[in-house]
Amino acid sequence: MPDELQHLPLIHRILERERHTPGALLPILHAVQKGIGYVPDNAVPEIAHALNLSLAEVRGVISFYHDFRTTPPARHTLRLCQAESCRSRGAEALAAQVREQLGVDDHGTTADGSLSLRPVYCLGACACSPALELDGQVHARLTPERLRELVDGCFTEVTA
Numbered sequence: 001m002p003d004e005l006q007h008l009p010l011i012h013r014i015l016e017r018e019r020h021t022p023g024a025l026l027p028i029l030h031a032v033q034k035g036i037g038y039v040p041d042n043a044v045p046e047i048a049h050a051l052n053l054s055l056a057e058v059r060g061v062i063s064f065y066h067d068f069r070t071t072p073p074a075r076h077t078l079r080l081c082q083a084e085s086c087r088s089r090g091a092e093a094l095a096a097q098v099r100e101q102l103g104v105d106d107h108g109t110t111a112d113g114s115l116s117l118r119p120v121y122c123l124g125a126c127a128c129s130p131a132l133e134l135d136g137q138v139h140a141r142l143t144p145e146r147l148r149e150l151v152d153g154c155f156t157e158v159t160a
Contacts, residue, residue: 010035011043015050024051025061029068038069066107074109074116076154079133082119085126094130094147095119101151115154 014031018024028047032039039062048058062068080095095106102110102117109116125131128140134150 005042007036007040007043008046011046015046019050025053025058029062029065033068037073038071041070071109072113074113076115076135077118077133078115078151078154079118079120079123081121081123081125081129081131081133083122083126086123086130089129090142091130094132094142094144097144098147098151101148115151 011032014028014035018028018031021027025047028051029039032043032047036043044055044058044062047053048055051058062070078098080091080098082091082095098117099105099108102108102115104110104117106117106119120133123131123133123138125138125140130142131138131140132142132147132150133139134154139146139150
């Protein structure tokens with residue numbers, strides 16, 4: 001089955017289950033992303049038709065909320081805190097370091113799909129700044145060396 005069609009059965013099941021829910025668009029988009037890992041382009045017309053919305057309305061909601069992805073997620077997600085406490089303890093320099101190491105900007109993903117960089121504005125680890133979250137695990141009191149090790153670990157497992 002071509003890639004663009006393989007997700008249609010799941011999308012249709014979600015639409016059938018959620019389409020009559022008040023304010024159904026967000027629950028549908030969340031369910032699609034949870035089930036597929038992102039909201040594929042071919043889901044947009046299906047969702048729009050089921051909810052009697054325009055394509056622009058559906059795409060507008062997807063683009064408005066930063067949590068929705070329109071491409072497959074990277075194998076790893078690094079969320080680097082940029083809030084005041086972390087910034088006062090060197091987060092800006094760490095952000096510059098990781099952007100250079102990865103060759104991506106904020107909200108970017110490495111060309112091989114290994115890692116996505118996402119700035120965030122609080123991880124709740126202010127007492128042990130600077131901090132980042134890698135694949136859901138918080139790492140605090142970061143040093144440039146520890147950051148490099150964590151990032152390198154995301155790539156060595158692929159080649160190992």
